[in-house]
Amino acid sequence: MDYVNLGRSGLKVSPLCLGTMNFGPLTSEEDSFAIMDRAHELGINFFDSANVYGRQAGRGATEQIVGRWFAQGGQRREKTVIATKLYGSMGDWPNEGMLSALNIRRACDASLKRLQTDYIDIYQAHHVDRDTPFEEFWEAMEVLRLQGKILYVGSSNFAGWHLAKAQETAKQRNFFGLVTEQSHYNLLTRTAELEVLPAAQDYGIGVIPWSPLASGLLGGVLRKIDKNRSAADHMVRELEKHRDKIEQYEQFCDELGEDPANVALAWLLTRPAVVSPIIGPRTMEQLEGSLRAVEIQLDDKALARLDEIFPGHRTAPEDYAW
Structure with a gap:
């Protein structure tokens, strides 16, 4: 595994980030533990979570699963760069x-407390808060940094400005x-190329793409349907559009x-400012299959063909101008 710097920081992370959103709602705790253990065996040291993850299992349930995994010891916490997020409401x-x-x-x-750790490697704003000035945001983050509770700060779903x-x-x-x-x-979704990626590249911010497979549309959905595997209603609707x-x-x-899923991940790893796409495996098979993505080398001809199929914004951030 060739590790990469997280943005302009000196922190080294794996080129794939293990997303934990399915842990609890779709993946049992036992299977979640096995997936995290296997991720370490494969060299993946970067995990992402959020305080609201858990859905029907309850807000905070996913962080609790990760925390109980850390509590088993065996340097699980020490070997993990853990990122989590705040913004969504945790109560009424x-x-x-x-x-x-x-x-x-x-x-x-x-x-x-839920993660059973005394510090968070990367503490991320899950969304921009239009009612809170950045001066207040940074003052609060600075206090956490001085207290040793967080090491780095990240964002999610921010616009370029x-x-x-x-x-x-x-x-x-x-x-x-x-x-x-x-x-x-x-x-399929390349809006970030307009201003987010150029801004991130200019400021030395590492981009961590979420939904790299477009909710499964880029994961070989037609092959799965041909094999009589069912697809969710929303995926069927999106498939008809594209x-x-x-x-x-x-x-x-x-x-x-x-495999289409691996090509989609490999393509993201060629993009400016992109550091580590977030994979969200529900099963061990999905986790292990994704490792092929870091080995695929897409040449200029292959990249040009992908641009023909999925046109992007090649002149961003001046895409709208003459």
Whole structure:
């Protein structure tokens, strides 16, 4: 496994990030433990979570599973770069969500307790809070940093101008600022290329794409349907919108002799500022299969063909101008 720097920081992470969102709702605790153990065996040291993950199992359930896994010892915590997020409401009372200094303090302490650790490697804002100024956000994060509760700060779902404003405010305070941005980015959804990626590249922010397989559409969905495997209703609807592109894509992957899911991940690893796409395996098979992505080398011809199938924004951030 060739490790990469997380943005402009000196922190080394694996080129694939293990997403834990399915742990609890879709993947049992026992299977989640096995997947995390196997991830370490495969060299994956970067895990991502969030305080709200858990869905029907309950908000916070996913962090609790990761925490109980850490508690088993065996240097599980020491070998893991753990990222988690705050923003979503954890209750029905005021100030149990968003990015106020009060919620940042409370949410961090609660995540530390659930994760059974005394520090979080990367503490991320799950979304921009339009009602909280960046001055307040950074002051609260600085306090956590001085207390030793967090090491780095990241963002998620920020626009390009949010990244610029966050970084300029941090610079005024002589604070390191953001090291990561989690963005919705894949072959089908390339809006991030307009301004998020250029801003991230300019400020030295590592981009961590979420939904790299477009909720399964880029994971060989047509092959699965041909094998009489059922697909969720929402996926069927999305497939009908993009069927022509998906058909071309899967045919091209056949020509390459590669699994569509791995080609989608490999493509992301060629993008500017991208550090580590988030994979969200529900099974051990899905985890182990994804490792092929870091070995695939897409040449200029292959990249050009993917751009033909899924046109992007090649002149960003001036894409809208003449």
